[in-house]
Amino acid sequence: MTKPDTDLIIAGGGLAGATLALAVARMVPSLRVTVVEAFPLSPDALPESYQPSYDARSTALAWGSRLIFEELGLWRRLAEHATPIHHIHVSDRGHFGVTRLHASEHGQEALGYVADNRWMGLCLMRELLETGVQWQAPAEVTDMTPIPDGVRVELTTGDNGTREMTAHCLVVADGGRSGLREKLGFQPSHHSYGQNALIANVSTSDSHGFSAFERFTDAGPMALLPHGSPARAGHQSALVWTLTDKALAEVLELSDDDKCRRLQERFGWRLGRFTRIGTCHHYPLTLTTVDEPVRPGVALVGNAAHALHPVAGQGFNLALRGLMTLVEQFRLATEQGKSIGDLDVLRRYQSLHRRDWQQTVRFSDSLVRLFGQSMPPIIAARDAGLVGLDLLPGAKRWFASKAMGLGGRRAVIGRPGKLDREVTRNE
Structure with missing residues (x-):
């Protein structure tokens, strides 16, 4: 085809899409990037105007994700409102199994961090303003047609108009x-866990002490992640509470005080009394995977390619590693004079990322299934396993590497760096 309108179109300007755009701009600056986002951009939505909200939704960032954001020049700004996780406490409610991880045991500042989604979005936007990335917003990608050496993409704009753009590659983020994934003919596989995640911020009478708690109960796992100030251990935590449809409906009908009492019954008293719960959000829990997430000129990333159970907080960190793998293939293709939408290029990305997502899916899915069993022999075996993780240095290092997101890519953007050294040190 003649010279396309842009080299890369990214459908979606959320955390995954914006991170991909920044990574391409930083690491493959010769590529022209256009982000298509359904929501209008606010010109004054910059980090300097950010005011943390009690009800802010947040994401768990593994240590490996911090290293990636450092490579992208974003971490210093992100760290201003990223609460560190110094300790992780994993327990089986009503049983003896417990495992504890401490950052100091692994020579790290933190095992991970908790950052507000809006804060991360603002930081990404500020960095992107300093690049040549173009935006179509508000607009949506509604269709795509393969053409020689690329794709023709149809956009619906905010005024209900339509336009077309050509590019070497479309990334669905x-x-x-x-619905775009299905419209383009990709076939996802879905496995429902028959559960829902209730998300809210909570306050407790005792300080979280920068500790994260993963608590497995007979009704499903629940997590409390330290939230709030990055410098002072406060009393606010981000809650992920797994509930059946019936239990979710019951909890949503309760007053805030009764929600706290119900949560107290399920979690216990490790953080003292639950004194406040914020706005509750919820969504059904489904394991979604796409076996073939690439086609000529098209690649799926992030939740469009795989959505996991939130146990162990692996989802966004897996997506981030996948984005960096894709950018590395774009860089190599550009150096070799190939189109970034070439099927061989995209299949190489798929092959490299597949092992990581398969291992991560197995890790999170097996935790859900194992701790969902109520047979006494299985309970005894899993609790012995938790104790073993706590006592055996080799097993503990393996578990810590999973928690810190160091079990995937060995290097960022094709050259030895911090992530490479950290993975090697923790193997």
Whole structure:
């Protein structure tokens, strides 16, 4: 084809899409990038105007994700409102199994961090303003047609108009709910866990002490992650509470005080009394995977390619490693004079990322299944396993590497760096 309108179109300007755009701009600056986002951009939405909200939604960032953001020049700004996780406490409610991880035991500042989604989005936007990335917003990708050496993409704009753009490659980064993935002919596999995640911020009478708690109960796992000030251990935590449909409906009908009492019954008293719960959000829990997430000129990333159970907080960190793997293939293709939408290029990305997502899916899915069993022999075996993790240095290092997101890519953007050294040190 003649010279396309742009080299890369990214459908979706959320955390995954914006991170991909920044990574390409930083690491493959010769590529022209256009981000298509359904929501209008606010010109004054910059980090300097950010005011943390009690009800802010947040994401768990593994240590490996911090290293990637450092490579992208974003971490110093992100760290201003990223709460560190110094300790992780994993327990089986009503049983003896416990495992504890401490950052100091692994020579790290933290095992991970908790950052507000809006804060991360603002930081990404500020960095992107300093690049040549172009935006189409509000607009949506509604269709795509393969053409020689690329794709023709149809956009619906905010005024209900339509336009077309050509590019070498389209990356779908708008999550798993937009319908674009299915419209383009990708076939996802879904496995429902028959559970829902209730998300809210909570306050407790005792300080979290920068500790994260993963608590497995007979009704499903629940997690409390330290939230708030990055410098002072406060009393606010981010809650992920797994509930059946019936239990979710019951909890949503309760007053805030009764929600706290119900949560107290399920979690216990390790953080003292639950004194406040914020706005509750919820969504059904489904394991979604796409076996073939690439086609000539098209690649799926993030939740469009795989959506996991939130146990162990692996989802966004897996997506981030996949984005960096894709950018590395774009860089190599550009150096070799190949189109970034060439099927061999995209299949190489798929092959490299597949092992990581398969291992991560197995890790999170096996935790859900193992701790969902109520047979006494299985309970005894899993609790012995938790104790073993706590006592055996080799097993503990393996578990810590999973928690810190160091079990995937060995290097960032094709050259030895911090992530490479950290993975090697923790193997």
